[in-house]
Amino acid sequence: MIHQYQNHGYNIVLDVNSGSVHVVDKIAYDVIACLERQNPSHTCGTLESPETLEGLVKALPGYPKEELSEVLEAVTELVKAGQLFTEDIYEDYIDEVKxxxxxxxxxxxxxxxxxxxxxxxxxxxxxxxxxxxxxxxxxxxxxxxxxxxxxxxxxxxxxxxxxxxxxxxxxxxxxxxxxxxxxxxxxxxxxxxxxxxxxxxxxxxxxxxxxxxxxxxxxxxxxxxxxxxxxxxxxxxxxxxxxxxxxxxxxxxxxxxxxxxxxxxxxxxxxxxxxxxxxxxxxxxxxxxxxxxxxxxxxxxxxxxxxxxxxxxxxxxxxxxxxxxxxxxxxxxxxxxxMIDLEGGPCVAKRLSGCGSGTEYLAVTPWGDLYPCHQFVGDEAFLMGTVDSGITRPEIAGEFRSCSVYSKEKCRKCFARFYCSGGCMANSYKFHHTIHDTYDVSCEMERKRVECAIMIKAALADHAEDES
Missing domain, CATH: 3.20.20.70 (Aldolase class I)
Known part of the structure; x- marks a missing residue:
């Protein structure tokens, strides 16, 4: 999955599954977009075939064939390095998390x-x-x-x-x-x-x-x-x-x-x-x-x-x-x-399942009741137990544990899913009466914040290079 956008004069390409970020020139930006449209599941073999280059020449007539060939070669190297058009390997971890x-x-x-x-x-x-x-x-x-x-x-x-x-x-x-x-x-x-x-x-x-x-x-x-x-x-x-x-x-x-x-x-x-x-x-x-x-x-x-x-x-x-x-x-x-980490980032479980509410993180009321988080406090449907009895309704923890970026259809299609980990489950419940959905307005803002955060990294790296 590829996400491309332009911000502050930068052409930015995010490879969602690997987390790799590429700041590219206009021709590379257009070539990657064209390859994504034609066939989003690219392998090195298909990129290196003559048909791929000919397809680019037809789709992007404004660029010389020689330049398109050079860009395609560079893109192919990124694919081989696992930094572009990568496969989603994280869904296999879901059962382990559950x-x-x-x-x-x-x-x-x-x-x-x-x-x-x-x-x-x-x-x-x-x-x-x-x-x-x-x-x-x-x-x-x-x-x-x-x-x-x-x-x-x-x-x-x-x-x-x-x-x-x-x-x-x-x-x-x-x-x-x-x-x-x-x-x-x-x-x-x-x-x-x-x-x-x-x-x-x-x-x-x-x-x-x-x-x-x-x-x-x-x-x-x-x-x-x-x-x-x-x-x-x-x-x-x-x-x-x-x-x-x-x-x-x-x-x-x-x-x-x-x-x-x-x-x-x-x-x-x-x-x-x-x-x-x-x-x-x-x-x-x-x-x-x-x-x-x-x-x-x-x-x-x-x-x-x-x-x-x-x-x-x-x-x-x-x-x-x-x-x-x-x-x-x-x-x-x-x-x-x-604040965004483009090198390490959160662990796989965190990327998939979020803040840990209802499983790793609980809220405690003044009288000792346990809830999945502070935003569920007072809703008896989410009362998990007490500090005296412990967790007496483990099925609630099980429900929260099953919530991930793959249990939400909107997240599956979203480039920012590994940064927000599916968003706030309390907000999802507030607006949709299920924790397996998302609050759409919040999602739109999160996508914008991720784009801005990556752009800031690009601009500061550019500045540091100019200063050196």
């Missing part, structure tokens, strides 16, 4: 089903998650960590995210659970990687010191420019949160040497010019940045619609150009959705 025993490596601890903000788009209903306000007790949290260790098999590295609502509203329990985790590390030869997601309202010097000592990563929620953030992330009384939290986030980012954190925003239909919000983060001094599209019902005024996609694509292009400009000036920053 048969894997559930080995949990990560928990999302809902340390507080409560929040001190009233974000307009919050899927968690100000922390309530379709249920009741509550905070996790140390006892439930310790049982969750015990469950993780017990079900982690031979995995040494385990992950725990303190989530909410707002986890700092139950800060004492967070600290107690981190201390308990460190005890378990010594007892069972495990290593906990703790992370925290916070809106920053209760962030102070004591919290910052502890976070820097114990948390491997911190997610800081801010929706960009002051007017955008205060409209979407107000306090319950309607006042804005920007002025309070921005200085705290700046201090925390600096105290972590601009590493191991993300400033994370959400863009909606009300700020489709979100590239300006990203650059606002940069102006504030942040270097690790993420901004996610909101997911909402069509009836929600802030929800992104299919008709918004052209504008969103323009914003991703504008952001990509800014990133190239800043990187060339030595002022580069990271944007989560443009």
């Amino acid at each position: 048969q894997r025993k559930t080995v949990v490596k990560a928990l999302c601890l809902h340390i507080a089903h409560d929040c001190n903000l009233a974000c307009r788009y919050c899927f968690a209903e100000e922390g309530e998650y379709h249920g009741r306000r509550a905070v996790m007790s140390p006892e439930v949290g310790k049982k969750a960590l015990d469950f993780l260790v017990k079900n982690s098999g031979n995995r040494r590295n385990l992950e725990v995210d303190f989530f909410g609502g707002e986890p700092l509203m139950n800060w004492k329990t967070v600290k107690e659970l981190v201390a308990y985790g460190r005890e378990l590390e010594r007892r069972y030869e495990k290593h906990f990687r703790f992370t925290l997601t916070t809106n920053g309202v209760l962030l102070n010097d004591e919290v910052q010191q502890f976070v820097n000592q114990e948390m491997d990563n911190v997610v800081l929620s801010l929706d960009g420019r002051k007017e955008i953030n205060d409209r979407m992330r107000p306090f319950p009384n309607g006042s804005g949160s920007y002025d309070l939290i921005v200085p705290k986030f700046q201090r925390l980012a600096e105290s972590r040497n601009q590493e191991k954190y993300y400033i994370r925003g959400t863009f909606t239909r009300e700020n489709l010019d979100f590239s300006k919000d990203v650059m606002h983060y940069v102006d504030l001094g942040f270097q690790q940045i993420s901004i996610e599209p909101v997911v909402g019902e069509d009836s929600d005024p802030y929800a992104i619609r299919e008709s918004d996609l052209p504008r969103i694509f323009e914003e991703y292009d504008a952001l990509a150009e800014k990133m190239i400009e800043y990187e060339r000036k030595g002022k580069g920053f990271q944007f989560f959705h443009f």
Whole structure:
């Protein structure tokens, strides 16, 4: 499978199955497109036959036969090297992935089903998650960590995210659970990687010191420019949160040497010019940045619609150009959705099955219920068990384990499938009532982000070559 596109003046060819990326001139771009149209399953033998060259001469009369012959020879070498027109070898791994025993490596601890903000788009209903306000007790949290260790098999590295609502509203329990985790590390030869997601309202010097000592990563929620953030992330009384939290986030980012954190925003239909919000983060001094599209019902005024996609694509292009400009000036920053590994990438299982929700990754409510991930919390159909009983409905894990880029017909035809691994299963369920589908609007954005990410790599490599 081949994907070709032009962006920022570059002719880019992606061989989907091998992950090989080729930046080519116009004649090579046209030859590869022609070969793909004529016969997408090429072998070296068919490429080297005289009929192939004659077919190119007829299909591309604007190019001299000698030049077409040279390009065809180069393409043939790439095919022989396994870098173009490669076969899909990954589907054979699906049965192996399905048969894997559930080995949990990560928990999302809902340390507080409560929040001190009233974000307009919050899927968690100000922390309530379709249920009741509550905070996790140390006892439930310790049982969750015990469950993780017990079900982690031979995995040494385990992950725990303190989530909410707002986890700092139950800060004492967070600290107690981190201390308990460190005890378990010594007892069972495990290593906990703790992370925290916070809106920053209760962030102070004591919290910052502890976070820097114990948390491997911190997610800081801010929706960009002051007017955008205060409209979407107000306090319950309607006042804005920007002025309070921005200085705290700046201090925390600096105290972590601009590493191991993300400033994370959400863009909606009300700020489709979100590239300006990203650059606002940069102006504030942040270097690790993420901004996610909101997911909402069509009836929600802030929800992104299919008709918004052209504008969103323009914003991703504008952001990509800014990133190239800043990187060339030595002022580069990271944007989560443009981070792409063209050499290694995720393991095969990750490419095929995604985030691991329902199998490797589970969410825990304040009272100890287990769900496939935080977005399923409160939906009894996905209640998998409890920290006391363990997983009592293994069929749910089995259903999530069977979900892959090959169980979704849309993914089979998509060039970006090995980068997004099939997309968010919760969004699929939200819009199609099955985890074996995709949220189409999100898919369109993901394809655009992959194209921009690859183009950025090409532009920066081009710049480095010019500088050498």
